[in-house]
Amino acid sequence: MALTNEKVQSYGTEVAVDESTEVYPRWMFWKKRRYVVATLAFFGFFNVYALRVNLSIAIVAMTENRTVTLDNGTVIYGPEFEWDSTIQGYILSSFFYGYITTQLFGGWLSARIGGKKVFGGGIAVTAALTLITPWLAKTSVYLLLAVRIIEGIFEGVTYPCIHAVWARWAPPLERTRLATLAFSGSYVGTVVSMPVCAYLAKALGWPSIFYFFGVLGLVWCAVWCIVVAESPAEDPKISKAELNYIKESLGHTDTNQRIRHPWKDILKSMPVWAIVVSHFSENWGFYTLLTQLPKFMKEILNFNLGKTGFMSALPYLAMSIIIQISGHFADWLQEKGIMTTTQVRKVFNCGAFIAQTVFMMAAAFWLSPVGTIICLTLAVGLGGFAWSGFSVNYLDVAPQHASVLMGLGNTVGTLPGIVSPIITGYIVTTPTAQEWQIIFYIASGVYLFGCVFYGVFASGEVQSWARGDVKTTETPMKERATMGLDNKSFEPDL
Structure with missing residues (x-):
């Protein structure tokens, strides 16, 4: 069908719609190129987390006791790798040593080259390095540490640079749903990879985990490079109506201009630090469970490896569902x-943070297989609502600086990935239920602090120091409602 020649208002601008342009009903979202980008970004983050979490399951298989009969008939009982809890903590956290170094660089680079x-x-580089991980692990623990650090360096650019993609592709009223669609791939990747890793380890041996997900990551990279364009204007398959809508809603921002980042103003901005503190708080609980949950379930709840992989995935299944609901609900409220x-x-x-505080504390007291799984699933799952808060907030306060702000936030937000496994390694040594309770208490306290800080200092408005690169102003939500400008009025059925 074709639209009649009309103009629709979006963020203080009028979007001209060409009557000759072929457009699609709203429900045919897969024909809208911005949703194609978001869907492939979803699978990109799926791979990001599959490549990151694989070692959390593999290390359980690598260090569990097993019986091996040598060629001379000698029977050996013990682990393939004799790593104590402290060494395992360093191995699991080594990825984040590299990951933290490229957050700001990734945001800066993506703003420059796309x-x-x-x-x-x-x-692509992370996937390629994953393929050689088994050989390196068998050669030396130091080589394993080195490759995980290098993988972290290359994965460190992924979160900051995706905001550079949304700065070009996401209309303001669709930021939350597009961003959360992409980010939810992280949790679906965790959900799928944990049981798959456990199955591969039992059926084919732990090295197969790294071969499988390494190849999968390289296949995705080929599809991403072929299908996705750097900007809507460079996409040969985008409709004229969709291109006009995106350009007008973003205020004709020149995405090719060299952006100067006002670092002094950024570092003095309390709304920015509110996002950064929340990012840190959410990641503390998330990374604690991401790296330690399989170990906790095996040691305290006495789950076998196969059951550990499945049960460890449940909290992230809940989060992957809730993050989608929260994204659409947040946009609808606006x-x-x-x-x-x-x-x-x-x-x-x-x-989200209040709920996570409550259920993390409950998990610390209710140390039973059913009760603990329920509490941890709710604690992680309800965190999906937080991603419609702080993670999209970077685009609210400074759209054209969002990639470097995400780099700043993820730099601080990576610290839990480094510190938490090491702290856990030093605290949980016996191991006992009482030691694990301390880990849950710490996570609860961090969530509560993040809640208070964000509640006091956060903002959803473009900051004064970021207004120079945005040529449009946002019509307040209540004023838009009064004017009758609902979402249908803003966007033609592109």
């Missing part, structure tokens, strides 16, 4: 004028 190139390149952007971010973020 998010598509940086995102695809980072995952579109209908029910809440301002600031209110949506604070309610979703702080509500």
